[in-house]
Amino acid sequence: MAGEIPDLHAQERTGTGKGAARAARRAQMVPGIVFGGDKEPLAIQIPFNELLKRLKAGRFKSTLFNLKVEGQEDVRVICRDVQRDVVKDLPTHFDLLRLRRTTRLNLFIPVEFIGHEECPGLTKGGVLTTVRPEVELNVQAGDIPDHITIDLSGKDIGDVMHIDEVDLPKGAKVTVERNFVIANLSAPSSLKSSGDDEEEEVAADEVPATEVEES
Numbered sequence: 001m002a003g004e005i006p007d008l009h010a011q012e013r014t015g016t017g018k019g020a021a022r023a024a025r026r027a028q029m030v031p032g033i034v035f036g037g038d039k040e041p042l043a044i045q046i047p048f049n050e051l052l053k054r055l056k057a058g059r060f061k062s063t064l065f066n067l068k069v070e071g072q073e074d075v076r077v078i079c080r081d082v083q084r085d086v087v088k089d090l091p092t093h094f095d096l097l098r099l100r101r102t103t104r105l106n107l108f109i110p111v112e113f114i115g116h117e118e119c120p121g122l123t124k125g126g127v128l129t130t131v132r133p134e135v136e137l138n139v140q141a142g143d144i145p146d147h148i149t150i151d152l153s154g155k156d157i158g159d160v161m162h163i164d165e166v167d168l169p170k171g172a173k174v175t176v177e178r179n180f181v182i183a184n185l186s187a188p189s190s191l192k193s194s195g196d197d198e199e200e201e202v203a204a205d206e207v208p209a210t211e212v213e214e215s
Contacts, residue, residue: 008065013043030091034077037098044069051091062107064144076141078105101142106175108134109145111182115153121185126157130183138173145169160184
């Protein structure tokens with residue numbers, strides 16, 4: 001099932017060209033353009049602070065948005081470019097691409113873990129370390145999954161969970177060819193510490209007597 005797509009609110013911008021873009025910036029707006037989807041390009045603008053906030057949050061260019069512009073039908077878009085000031089590194093213009101439901105794109109999908117109560121490793125006090133809280137998948141715009149699921153049932157300390165163990169949503173494909181690690185179950189720090197101490201004691205006992213010099 002498709003996940004909830006965040007809204008991106010924008011205003012239609014009157015006029016195009018450098019003059020209109022400069023006027024938008026003076027009004028603390030960032031000018032942009034929406035193109036594609038067999039429709040005419042639409043000039044828009046977004047409040048500077050709002051766009052900057054989204055950029056700082058990360059992955060703005062790999063997030064699917066539901067674009068809402070007053071007087072226009074809502075449309076799914078993805079950012080194709082953000083131009084920045086070469087000195088201040090602040091956004092000065094952005095490009096959004098309209099998407100059809102059948103359009104394929106790469107998106108980062110969250111990983112959800114289930115089966116905690118049936119996991120022997122966690123019952124023993126093991127620690128679940130998430131290496132990849134999100135996985136980049138190639139999906140259709142009309143069928144974006146909420147998450148991918150990893151079942152911890154039966155997993156014990158020392159077990160490692162790879163991407164090839166995951167049942168991917170229908171139509172979704174991994175963008176990376178290698179079988180990468182998503183998470184692992186490790187021993188609690190207390191057990192690690194005692195194990196290290198034992199190893200040090202064994203190592204000390206194994207020192208040959210001939211290597212000990214008398215003063």
